[in-house]
Amino acid sequence: MYEILLRDDLVPQIHLFKLNAPNVARKAQAGQFVIIRIDEQGERIPLTIADWNRDEGSVSVVFMEVGTTTHRLALLKAGDSIANFIGPLGLPTHIEEFGTVACVAGGFAVATIFPIARTMRKAGNRVISIMGARTKNLIFWEEELGNTSDQLIVTTDDGSYGRKGLVTEPLKELLEAGSIDRVIAIGPSIMMKFAAKTTEPFGVKTIVSLNPIMVDGTGMCGCCRVSVDGQTRFTCVDGPDFDGHEVDWDLLLARQKIYLDEEKSSFEEWQHKCGRCSK
Amino acid sequence: MAKLDLNRVSMPRQDPKLRAKNFNEVALGYSAEQAKAEASRCIQCPKRPCVGGCPVDIDIPGFITAIRDDNMPEAVRILKDKNSLPGICGRVCPQETQCEVTCTLDKKGAPIAIGRLERYVADWERAHAESVNPSVIHPKPTGAKVAVVGSGPAGLTAAADLAKLGHNVTLFEALHVAGGVLMYGIPEFRLPKEIVQAEVDYVISLGVGLKLDTVVGKTVSVDELLNNGFQAVFLGPGAGAPMFLNIPGENLNGIYSANEFLTRVNLMKAYRFPEYDTPVKVGRKVGVVGGGNVAMDAARCALRLGAEEVYIIYRRSEVEMPARREEVENAKEEGIQFRLLTNPKQFIGNDQNWVTGMECYEMELGEPDDSGRRRPIAIPGSEYIIEVDTAVAALGTRPNPIIPQSTEGLETSKWGTVIVDEVSGQTRKAKVWAGGDIVTGAATVISAMGAGKRAAADIDEYLRG
Numbered sequence: 242m243y244e245i246l247l248r249d250d251l252v253p254q255i256h257l258f259k260l261n262a263p264n265v266a267r268k269a270q271a272g273q274f275v276i277i278r279i280d281e282q283g284e285r286i287p288l289t290i291a292d293w294n295r296d297e298g299s300v301s302v303v304f305m306e307v308g309t310t311t312h313r314l315a316l317l318k319a320g321d322s323i324a325n326f327i328g329p330l331g332l333p334t335h336i337e338e339f340g341t342v343a344c345v346a347g348g349f350a351v352a353t354i355f356p357i358a359r360t361m362r363k364a365g366n367r368v369i370s371i372m373g374a375r376t377k378n379l380i381f382w383e384e385e386l387g388n389t390s391d392q393l394i395v396t397t398d399d400g401s402y403g404r405k406g407l408v409t410e411p412l413k414e415l416l417e418a419g420s421i422d423r424v425i426a427i428g429p430s431i432m433m434k435f436a437a438k439t440t441e442p443f444g445v446k447t448i449v450s451l452n453p454i455m456v457d458g459t460g461m462c463g464c465c466r467v468s469v470d471g472q473t474r475f476t477c478v479d480g481p482d483f484d485g486h487e488v489d490w491d492l493l494l495a496r497q498k499i500y501l502d503e504e505k506s507s508f509e510e511w512q513h514k515c516g517r518c519s520k
Numbered sequence: 521m522a523k524l525d526l527n528r529v530s531m532p533r534q535d536p537k538l539r540a541k542n543f544n545e546v547a548l549g550y551s552a553e554q555a556k557a558e559a560s561r562c563i564q565c566p567k568r569p570c571v572g573g574c575p576v577d578i579d580i581p582g583f584i585t586a587i588r589d590d591n592m593p594e595a596v597r598i599l600k601d602k603n604s605l606p607g608i609c610g611r612v613c614p615q616e617t618q619c620e621v622t623c624t625l626d627k628k629g630a631p632i633a634i635g636r637l638e639r640y641v642a643d644w645e646r647a648h649a650e651s652v653n654p655s656v657i658h659p660k661p662t663g664a665k666v667a668v669v670g671s672g673p674a675g676l677t678a679a680a681d682l683a684k685l686g687h688n689v690t691l692f693e694a695l696h697v698a699g700g701v702l703m704y705g706i707p708e709f710r711l712p713k714e715i716v717q718a719e720v721d722y723v724i725s726l727g728v729g730l731k732l733d734t735v736v737g738k739t740v741s742v743d744e745l746l747n748n749g750f751q752a753v754f755l756g757p758g759a760g761a762p763m764f765l766n767i768p769g770e771n772l773n774g775i776y777s778a779n780e781f782l783t784r785v786n787l788m789k790a791y792r793f794p795e796y797d798t799p800v801k802v803g804r805k806v807g808v809v810g811g812g813n814v815a816m817d818a819a820r821c822a823l824r825l826g827a828e829e830v831y832i833i834y835r836r837s838e839v840e841m842p843a844r845r846e847e848v849e850n851a852k853e854e855g856i857q858f859r860l861l862t863n864p865k866q867f868i869g870n871d872q873n874w875v876t877g878m879e880c881y882e883m884e885l886g887e888p889d890d891s892g893r894r895r896p897i898a899i900p901g902s903e904y905i906i907e908v909d910t911a912v913a914a915l916g917t918r919p920n921p922i923i924p925q926s927t928e929g930l931e932t933s934k935w936g937t938v939i940v941d942e943v944s945g946q947t948r949k950a951k952v953w954a955g956g957d958i959v960t961g962a963a964t965v966i967s968a969m970g971a972g973k974r975a976a977a978d979i980d981e982y983l984r985g
């Protein structure tokens with residue numbers, strides 16, 4: 242069992258759990274993920290590692306309430322435990338001194354980009370971060386990301402905070418100014434797709450962190466297969482980072498919808514069973 | 521001498537119509553009378569060829585005698601002396617190509633049903649756990665620490681044997697339960713998980729430490745194990761990486777590797793969705809590509825999950841099928857349709873990226889290839905479409921690259937298998953042994969157990985210097 246040491250409700254429906262997982266903390270690197278399972282009936286889902294503390298033996302993950310598993314997870318509090326926490330999995334983000342790196346985060350992926358921005362900066366890069374959210378009250382870690390970046394740009398879709406618009410707009414301006422050597426873009430697949438489309442004409446290498454459905458997370462099942470540069474790759478062992486210009490985005494988006502019906506029926510069943518026990 | 525009894529006692533099975541709708545075990549096992557009758561057929565021939573046919577050297581005539589003599593505790597003792605996983609082996613070993621094929625009565629067409637008797641002994645022990653005085657083994661501790669990586673058949677066997685020899689063994693497993701392919705791969709109706717769990721528990725009861733959720737190569741490396749007090753490491757991680765057909769359309773929605781399909785169903789219990797959170801999608805028409813036991817397992821799971829028509833699509837003819845005869849017969853009885861000499865050319869999908877069909881070639885057999893089986897050749901112009909809304913690729917597996925890639929000095933072949941000395945299981949890296957599918961590529965449970973056993977003996981010799 243893996244104890245939840247701390248729960249932080251970052252914004253409504255997006256939560257951070259810090260868990261006691263010394264073996265994962267010892268090896269965690271920016272860009273890697275874990276597979277978690279709540280209990281005996283639970284499914285295995287991947288969550289990106291948001292932070293770790295090797296001395297404390299803790300690993301933090303951030304998740305948004307979307308389906309059954311994440312809603313069930315959101316019922317847990319500090320002191321509770323989950324059954325399984327496996328990792329660190331996947332390859333770490335490739336870090337070197339590129340020059341100026343744009344770290345672009347959509348939605349709650351700000352938690353994923355945070356350790357990458359920090360490591361990029363430590364490696365001697367000038368880091369410009371762009372974080373985008375739908376609206377003001379979904380913004381979190383502005384200060385944290387700001388502190389690990391040389392420059393921070395915040396956007397909201399509705400203009401309620403920061404700059405109005407999508408993350409791709411300031412990204413395009415930075416590229417036009419010619420000052421970006423590498424882009425890391427992480428967020429919902431559709432956001433990553435358009436970030437990659439934005440950078441493509443400028444020929445700036447753009448790394449994305451893919452989030453397909455997974456089961457084991459160790460290369461055994463092939464559920465997370467994606468097409469990159471025409472080759473089938475397994476996100477869990479060959480990724481999760483890939484060159485965004487080579488990813489077959491339509492395939493990824495389609496494969497993420499395989500279980501839409503089951504996700505819906507499972508969630509309805511769960512809501513019915515627990516009678517909105519959550520709140 | 522008594523007259524030869526050539527009436528092999530058959531084992532009761534669930535009715536095909538009934539069992540095609542449930543996940544309960546198909547084969548029901550012998551009754552005490554049936555076991556005794558079958559055991560009494562053994563002529564106890566002096567050459568004991570069956571023992572030579574067993575990869576783990578079980579004293580087969582010995583435990584058969586004990587069954588005949590109503591001495592079941594003795595039968596258990598003899599069996600478990602060499603085999604820590606008898607309930608598993610009694611169900612999934614291909615006895616017909618190992619011990620039973622060498623049986624003297626095989627020449628008369630009625631070999632002793634050794635596998636069924638093995639299963640009977642294992643099941644008897646589980647049912648009589650309280651009345652059997654367990655032969656608690658307290659070997660003298662050697663103080664040596666051994667890491668066993670992977671808790672499938674090879675790892676469980678190596679761990680049990682090393683623990684019985686007094687070594688301090690820790691078993692590392694990547695998944696959330698121990699058992700490897702016995703848990704995630706082989707379905708409940710062929711190998712109930714309760715039985716796997718009971719045999720895993722037995723291995724743990726020998727003093728073996730179990731570390732789940734530990735992906736060696738990621739959570740901890742082989743070198744870290746060696747640098748942190750383990751004097752030897754046995755690698756038995758299996759051949760976990762699925763192979764696909766590499767044909768167009770293979771990434772369409774609704775197309776699974778057999779590993780994924782079976783993992784969802786067996787390990788994650790998707791057949792009990794939504795009570796269990798993991799779903800699996802089975803349509804009306806399911807095409808399973810392949811001719812091995814895994815293909816049969818996937819097809820029979822699909823049927824039990826409600827598919828109306830399930831096809832086995834295999835490029836050679838039935839004679840060349842690598843699946844056990846018994847499993848092919850079971851599948852046929854349940855209504856699985858065999859489309860032999862048929863090979864997919866491409867998958868066809870709709871605008872939502874869902875598979876709708878499989879375009880196949882009709883095949884013919886040419887000259888024998890490297891495997892000794894006649895090579896299947898596509899007949900030009902023979903393409904036709906089989907409608908499917910779910911497909912499973914059961915084409916075999918390759919070694920998972922995580923351990924070889926993360927372990928310096930471990931040499932691998934061009935197929936990614938770890939190179940070892942065939943007898944001892946020693947790899948090219950000092951203090952590291954390997955066995956099972958990581959060495960051979962996908963093979964059988966019992967051959968992996970044999971490799972685990974041989975490596976354990978060699979590790980023991982090494983540790984005792």
